Amino acid sequence: MENKPLILITNDDGITAPGMHALVHSLKRLGEIVVVAPDGPQSGMGHAVTISKPLRLSATEHFGEIKSYQCSGTPADCVKIAVDKVLHRKPDFVFSGINHGSNSSINVIYSGTMSAAVEAAIEGIPAAGFSLCDFDYHADFALAAEVAYQVASNVITNGLPKGVLLNVNVPKVEHSNFKGIKIGRQALAKWEENFDHRTDPNGRSYYWLTGKFKNFDAGEDTDEWALANNYASIVPVQFDLTAHNAIAYLNQWKF
Amino acid sequence: MENKPLILITNDDGITAPGMHALVHSLKRLGEIVVVAPDGPQSGMGHAVTISKPLRLSATEHFGEIKSYQCSGTPADCVKIAVDKVLHRKPDFVFSGINHGSNSSINVIYSGTMSAAVEAAIEGIPAAGFSLCDFDYHADFALAAEVAYQVASNVITNGLPKGVLLNVNVPKVEHSNFKGIKIGRQALAKWEENFDHRTDPNGRSYYWLTGKFKNFDAGEDTDEWALANNYASIVPVQFDLTAHNAIAYLNQWKF
Numbered sequence: 130m131e132n133k134p135l136i137l138i139t140n141d142d143g144i145t146a147p148g149m150h151a152l153v154h155s156l157k158r159l160g161e162i163v164v165v166a167p168d169g170p171q172s173g174m175g176h177a178v179t180i181s182k183p184l185r186l187s188a189t190e191h192f193g194e195i196k197s198y199q200c201s202g203t204p205a206d207c208v209k210i211a212v213d214k215v216l217h218r219k220p221d222f223v224f225s226g227i228n229h230g231s232n233s234s235i236n237v238i239y240s241g242t243m244s245a246a247v248e249a250a251i252e253g254i255p256a257a258g259f260s261l262c263d264f265d266y267h268a269d270f271a272l273a274a275e276v277a278y279q280v281a282s283n284v285i286t287n288g289l290p291k292g293v294l295l296n297v298n299v300p301k302v303e304h305s306n307f308k309g310i311k312i313g314r315q316a317l318a319k320w321e322e323n324f325d326h327r328t329d330p331n332g333r334s335y336y337w338l339t340g341k342f343k344n345f346d347a348g349e350d351t352d353e354w355a356l357a358n359n360y361a362s363i364v365p366v367q368f369d370l371t372a373h374n375a376i377a378y379l380n381q382w383k384f
Numbered sequence: 385m386e387n388k389p390l391i392l393i394t395n396d397d398g399i400t401a402p403g404m405h406a407l408v409h410s411l412k413r414l415g416e417i418v419v420v421a422p423d424g425p426q427s428g429m430g431h432a433v434t435i436s437k438p439l440r441l442s443a444t445e446h447f448g449e450i451k452s453y454q455c456s457g458t459p460a461d462c463v464k465i466a467v468d469k470v471l472h473r474k475p476d477f478v479f480s481g482i483n484h485g486s487n488s489s490i491n492v493i494y495s496g497t498m499s500a501a502v503e504a505a506i507e508g509i510p511a512a513g514f515s516l517c518d519f520d521y522h523a524d525f526a527l528a529a530e531v532a533y534q535v536a537s538n539v540i541t542n543g544l545p546k547g548v549l550l551n552v553n554v555p556k557v558e559h560s561n562f563k564g565i566k567i568g569r570q571a572l573a574k575w576e577e578n579f580d581h582r583t584d585p586n587g588r589s590y591y592w593l594t595g596k597f598k599n600f601d602a603g604e605d606t607d608e609w610a611l612a613n614n615y616a617s618i619v620p621v622q623f624d625l626t627a628h629n630a631i632a633y634l635n636q637w638k639f
Binding site: 170172173174175176177178179180181183184185186202205206209210212213214235237238239244247251252279280283287289290292293295309310312313314315317319322323324326327333334335336337338363364365366367368369370371372373374375376378379380382383384 | 425433435439457461464499535544547589593623624637
């Protein structure tokens with residue numbers, strides 16, 4: 130088969146995560162796959178890049194005949210080093226995931242999975258991040274893999290607008306109850322944090338970050354609504370963070 | 385003086401960074417300041433949060449009479465733990481910086497300084513991040529501190545639209561050549577990366593992330609244009625990453 134697209138796959142749960150294996154096996158019909166993924170979990174890394182220490186990169190055998198490499202950096206590092214040192218060109222597409230756990234609504238900001246897709250979009254590469262709303266290491270990725278295949282097929286066939294990538298989340302639901310795919314916007318939601326205070330064996334305090342997710346958005350056009358109603362959600366995401374509507378207001382300020 | 389606002393100050397260069405000291409001393413006339421900042425450099429951390437290890441938090445004497453605390457986490461962690469464990473309430477304002485180095489255009493995505501301001505905005509707290517376009521540890525922060533004071537005064541007096549925070553960058557320029565403050569949008573720019581390949585004493589490869597900044601945006605309404613023309617730049621930033629314009633296009637896809 131000629132002209133198979135070159136597809137880079139990465140994630141933030143690390144190269145051994147079952148969610149990434151589900152994605153690789155689901156998308157391998159769509160092109161030539163190369164995996165460059167973190168050598169360990171990088172969840173919650175946001176759009177971190179590694180500038181204060183060197184990176185390691187090595188080939189692995191995790192995916193049999195599919196070329197794969199593990200990197201000591203973040204998901205964004207993986208995309209950067211894949212282009213410069215593994216592929217020696219930009220891949221045609223970048224797909225990230227399947228994440229163990231939701232990256233809907235405000236989680237897009239904290240997500241390493243999504244940071245890889247954002248990094249690709251900054252490079253002008255069509256990209257999507259996939260997440261399953263189930264944190265279980267042994268979650269069933271069958272439905273999420275099927276949704277990923279459908280979305281990736283569309284990205285490959287139709288392309289994406291410039292500067293836009295996709296945040297795809299799949300509900301934890303039996304296949305028979307699954308309703309389909311909805312396009313929507315990022316819901317207005319956030320984490321309400323509590324730090325769990327503990328004392329170490331030497332009598333020093335330490336804190337664990339914990340929190341409850343709160344959705345403040347009653348809209349039926351959001352990712353949270355879709356997921357709560359057994360739809361998979363696609364949110365188009367941009368990396369231009371400018372609040373264009375606020376420029377006129379700020380121009381009234383006196384300095 | 386009654387009803388002084390409670391102002392949280394943080395950064396990503398760490399609590400001992402000269403840029404943070406410049407910000408604290410510039411803003412102390414505006415309210416009651418509390419500092420909660422990383423105990424070491426956290427540059428390039430993007431919107432990382434610490435979920436896989438515990439955090440440490442301890443009081444410091446770095447700012448004399450002004451209360452200050454250092455935290456082992458990221459800038460976003462500092463905002464979260466400040467609210468829950470230091471202030472026991474939301475501060476009235478959060479200001480971050482002054483960063484040693486630019487956070488203009490695409491750097492907003494990678495910036496720890498900006499992630500603290502974004503985290504505050506998610507909590508509904510008016511916030512701004514300040515950066516000086518000079519990476520030197522011993523940079524002259526006088527002009528940046530003056531701009532920070534003017535911007536912070538406006539934020540305190542006028543407030544900010546819901547869901548909007550400010551990304552403020554100050555050029556490295558003599559005061560006599562400074563032209564003033566411009567409101568603008570995030571320029572379309574990116575880093576072109578190269579990884580510097582080296583070999584360690586044991587013969588193993590490692591890589592340093594390096595890159596050149598490239599501005600592809602000829603617009604005169606951008607942060608890069610303002611900075612190149614000796615203006616300080618303010619970009620209003622939002623954490624709703626939805627590319628709303630792309631929703632209609634995606635709704636044409638067939639699944």
